Amino acid sequence: MGGDRAPAEIVAGAVDAVSAGLDVVLVGDESRLGPLVAESGVEIPVVHAPSVIDMHEDPAQAIRSKRDASITVAARLVADGEAQGLVSAGSTGAVLAAAAFVIGRIRGVARPAIGSVYPTGQIVLDSGANLECRPEHLVQFGAMGAALASVYLDLESPRVGLLNIGEEPGKGRELEKEAFTLLDKSPLHFIGNVEGRDLGKHTVDVVVTDGFTGNVLLKGAEGTASMLVSMISSLLAERPDLADAVADLAPTFTELRERIDPETYGGAHLVGSRGVVVVAHGSSSRIAIANALAMAAEGADRGLVGAVTKEIEAIP
Amino acid sequence: MGGDRAPAEIVAGAVDAVSAGLDVVLVGDESRLGPLVAESGVEIPVVHAPSVIDMHEDPAQAIRSKRDASITVAARLVADGEAQGLVSAGSTGAVLAAAAFVIGRIRGVARPAIGSVYPTGQIVLDSGANLECRPEHLVQFGAMGAALASVYLDLESPRVGLLNIGEEPGKGRELEKEAFTLLDKSPLHFIGNVEGRDLGKHTVDVVVTDGFTGNVLLKGAEGTASMLVSMISSLLAERPDLADAVADLAPTFTELRERIDPETYGGAHLVGSRGVVVVAHGSSSRIAIANALAMAAEGADRGLVGAVTKEIEAIP
Numbered sequence: 001m002g003g004d005r006a007p008a009e010i011v012a013g014a015v016d017a018v019s020a021g022l023d024v025v026l027v028g029d030e031s032r033l034g035p036l037v038a039e040s041g042v043e044i045p046v047v048h049a050p051s052v053i054d055m056h057e058d059p060a061q062a063i064r065s066k067r068d069a070s071i072t073v074a075a076r077l078v079a080d081g082e083a084q085g086l087v088s089a090g091s092t093g094a095v096l097a098a099a100a101f102v103i104g105r106i107r108g109v110a111r112p113a114i115g116s117v118y119p120t121g122q123i124v125l126d127s128g129a130n131l132e133c134r135p136e137h138l139v140q141f142g143a144m145g146a147a148l149a150s151v152y153l154d155l156e157s158p159r160v161g162l163l164n165i166g167e168e169p170g171k172g173r174e175l176e177k178e179a180f181t182l183l184d185k186s187p188l189h190f191i192g193n194v195e196g197r198d199l200g201k202h203t204v205d206v207v208v209t210d211g212f213t214g215n216v217l218l219k220g221a222e223g224t225a226s227m228l229v230s231m232i233s234s235l236l237a238e239r240p241d242l243a244d245a246v247a248d249l250a251p252t253f254t255e256l257r258e259r260i261d262p263e264t265y266g267g268a269h270l271v272g273s274r275g276v277v278v279v280a281h282g283s284s285s286r287i288a289i290a291n292a293l294a295m296a297a298e299g300a301d302r303g304l305v306g307a308v309t310k311e312i313e314a315i316p
Numbered sequence: 317m318g319g320d321r322a323p324a325e326i327v328a329g330a331v332d333a334v335s336a337g338l339d340v341v342l343v344g345d346e347s348r349l350g351p352l353v354a355e356s357g358v359e360i361p362v363v364h365a366p367s368v369i370d371m372h373e374d375p376a377q378a379i380r381s382k383r384d385a386s387i388t389v390a391a392r393l394v395a396d397g398e399a400q401g402l403v404s405a406g407s408t409g410a411v412l413a414a415a416a417f418v419i420g421r422i423r424g425v426a427r428p429a430i431g432s433v434y435p436t437g438q439i440v441l442d443s444g445a446n447l448e449c450r451p452e453h454l455v456q457f458g459a460m461g462a463a464l465a466s467v468y469l470d471l472e473s474p475r476v477g478l479l480n481i482g483e484e485p486g487k488g489r490e491l492e493k494e495a496f497t498l499l500d501k502s503p504l505h506f507i508g509n510v511e512g513r514d515l516g517k518h519t520v521d522v523v524v525t526d527g528f529t530g531n532v533l534l535k536g537a538e539g540t541a542s543m544l545v546s547m548i549s550s551l552l553a554e555r556p557d558l559a560d561a562v563a564d565l566a567p568t569f570t571e572l573r574e575r576i577d578p579e580t581y582g583g584a585h586l587v588g589s590r591g592v593v594v595v596a597h598g599s600s601s602r603i604a605i606a607n608a609l610a611m612a613a614e615g616a617d618r619g620l621v622g623a624v625t626k627e628i629e630a631i632p
Contacts, residue, residue: 055484120543128481131489165444165531168371173447173528196536200543209532212489215481216529217536220512224540227436227516231575235568242568245561252551252558259547 001028001052001070002090004283010089011036011044013289018042020290022297025083027074028052049073052090059093063101071095075102078275085276085296087267089284096129099273106305108312112272113141114211114279115148116218118199119225119260123148124163124207127214127268135178138162138208142188143315144271145206147307151299155205161194163209163217169193175210183208187314196220225260229253266291269299271308276300317344317368317386318406320599326405327352327360329605334358336606338613341399343390344368365389368406375409379417387411391418394591401592401612403583405600412445415589422621424628428588429457429527430595431464432534434515435541435576439464440479442527443534443584449526451494454478458504459631460587461522463623467615471521477510479525479533485509491526499524503630512536541576545569582607585615587624592616 001007007028014024019042026033030048037044049070053062063072071090075098077083086103088095096112099105105112111133113126125145130137142160149158162180164172169180171193183190194204196217209217232253236246266288267280276299280292299305317323323344330340335358342349346364353360365386369378379388387406391414393399402419404411412428415421421428427449429442441461446453458476465474478496480488485496487509499506510520512533525533548569552562582604583596592615596608615621 119540131481163532165447165528165535195539196532196534197539197542199536200539200546212481213529213532216479216512216525216533218512219481220515220533220536221540223511223513223516224435224537225544226513228541228544228572228576230516231572232568235572236565239568242564245564248558248561249552249565252548252555256544256547256551260544 001032001049002088002094002282003280004089005285006089007032007036009284009286010289011040012286013284013293014044015040015042016286016290017293018044020294022293024293025077027077028070047073047077053094055091057091057094059091059097060101062094063097069094071098072102075099078277079103084300085278087278087280087289087292087296089280089282089289089292092128092279095270095277095279099270099275099277103273103275103277106272106274106309106312108315109144109272109308110140111137112270113144114268115145115271116214116268118207118218118221120200120202121153122199122202122205122207123152124209124214124218125271126209126211127218128211129270130211132212133175133210135175135182138175138179138210139182139186139188139315140272140312142183142186142190142206142208143311144308145208146188147304147311148269148271149205151302151304151307153205157189158205159191159203160188160206160208161191161198161204163207163213164193164195167193167195179208186316229257266293266295269295269304271304272312274305276304317348317365318404318410318598319596320405321601322405323348323352325600325602326605327356328602329600329609330360331356331358332602332606333609334360336610338609340609341393343393344386363389363393369410371407373407373410375407375413376417378410379413385410387414388418391415391591394593395419400616401594403594403596403605403608403612405596405598405605405608408444408595411586411593411595415586415591415593419589419591419593422588422590422625422628424631425460425588425624426456427453428586429460430584431461431587432530432584434523434534434537436516436518437469438515438518438521438523439468440523440525440530440534441587442525443530444527445586446527448528449491451491451498454491454495454524454526455498455502455504455631456588456628458499458502458506458522458524459627460624461524462504463620463627464585464587465521467618467620467623469521473505474521475507475519476504476522476524477507477514477520479523479529480509480511483509483511495524502632545573582609582611585611585620587620588628590621592620
């Protein structure tokens with residue numbers, strides 16, 4: 001029931017995921033979901049949850065008081081082992097609260113974090129769950145990001161970098177200075193400070209930062225990418241004589257657009273939770289939802305929660 | 317004498333600027349600068365300054381103890397009214413210290429800030445001078461950014477936005493929540509929260525944030541832009557059959573690369589100083605230096621310091 005385009009696009013994404021072989025359970029108002037599922041001709045079980053938590057409610061309070069909200073009921077399915085993962089395009093605050101209060105944190109995790117994938121494949125975390133962090137949180141983000149990278153990128157020893165404003169040790173705020181020291185002493189494969197411009201160079205696999213900075217970095221990258229795409233379009237529009245060349249290259253540009261489209265990733269893992277939780281964009285289309293469901297299934301299949309537990313236990 | 321490519325590229329940039337009609341004074345080791353100037357065949361006065369402050373020194377201490385360093389001597393020329401602006405590609409910390417201790421701040425300015433230009437023309441500040449800020453600093457950044465936008469973009473009432481992780485009021489850290497309230501009450505044309513993805517959309521002219529976040533945003537944009545350019549190149553390299561189309565479009569791509577190249581901007585204004593100060597990239601080439609000199613001259617010609625003073629006085 002969450003997201004700007006719910007429930008139609010969410011159900012459509014679930015239909016695509018089921019057609020691709022996943023087991024999906026929809027949670028929400030049966031009177032609205034039922035007809036959409038029936039129309040699709042695909043069989044998807046619906047667990048009824050009559051209420052919703054909207055963007056304007058206090059998430060922690062709403063999770064506690066609305067026990068029949070769709071996000072609460074869905075989280076309970078995961079907590080009870082009836083589902084192996086949760087995907088939501090609803091209020092991120094509500095998803096975080098449901099993960100914290102209903103599913104619970106992995107032992108030793110101070111702050112679950114959102115690990116988003118940058119278009120060139122690196123994992124950036126936290127990208128929005130914890131706006132203000134302490135140095136020890138960043139070390140845990142490094143460990144959880146390494147787990148995510150080992151599960152998704154099949155890396156044995158993912159390179160962890162600390163997002164900073166310069167490469168030299170000693171750069172940054174107090175937060176980065178102290179986190180640098182702790183990361184350097186940790187068992188992680190810590191490569192030191194990295195800058196925003198290193199992301200495209202594939203010199204790092206996991207980029208650690210607080211949730212405010214990570215969110216700004218990722219949305220800035222998104223903005224820059226669409227700015228460039230529209231700059232290219234308008235430059236080419238000025239040259240009608242090149243129309244044939246542009247037509248020849250159209251498939252290349254389409255491929256480029258798909259590669260950088262946030263919908264391709266579908267969502268981002270909330271790591272540190274005692275269950276697989278994928279946070280999808282509020283504006284998610286059916287494609288994004290299907291991809292987010294595949295992401296959650298992959299996390300469950302490959303043992304993401306176990307990998308995170310192991311990495312967190314290795315931090316002194 | 318500052319920057320990775322000093323002094324040769326710096327002198328070359330000065331030569332270009334002088335050829336374009338600017339009055340330039342070079343400050344540094346005469347025995348090194350003199351021959352380079354002589355070789356160029358262009359007449360440029362050199363003010364001798366035998367020592368330099370390097371990246372590894374404590375800037376504030378170095379500025380106080382090395383009274384004959386090139387940056388100190390150059391700042392003194394501005395403080396004494398013998399030069400109307402200062403450009404340096406040296407240590408940003410040393411430039412900030414020279415501006416603070418030798419040139420001084422405009423009355424009422426708590427923290428001078430670096431205002432960088434995003435490729436689509438918006439001004440982002442602070443982009444690196446003040447890593448940890450209080451809400452009232454962000455309001456002053458808004459005022460100084462508005463002055464910069466009025467001088468450079470010829471805008472009567474520049475739209476000021478607060479960089480945040482969502483558009484709704486109440487989003488962000490304590491810093492953003494309090495700054496939002498103060499900006500909203502200020503005489504600035506405050507349009508509310510903006511996100512990284514708004515930058516390409518031309519919906520805002522001045523983006524206010526702390527220096528850590530601003531630096532990450534801008535370097536991330538730079539990284540994304542070069543990532544995209546290399547993605548395009550490698551996609552096209554896979555299609556030798558399209559070589560003719562690629563050749564036809566080459567000038568368009570060159571123009572695109574120039575538009576997004578940080579060298580085009582040359583540098584960024586340090587606003588709030590009682591003189592025009594332009595901070596150039598450490599890796600500045602002659603093109604970047606010539607552009608930074610033009611930027612400083614423009615700031616002096618158009619009365620940037622006066623404009624900042626006026627905007628700061630208007631803040632209650």
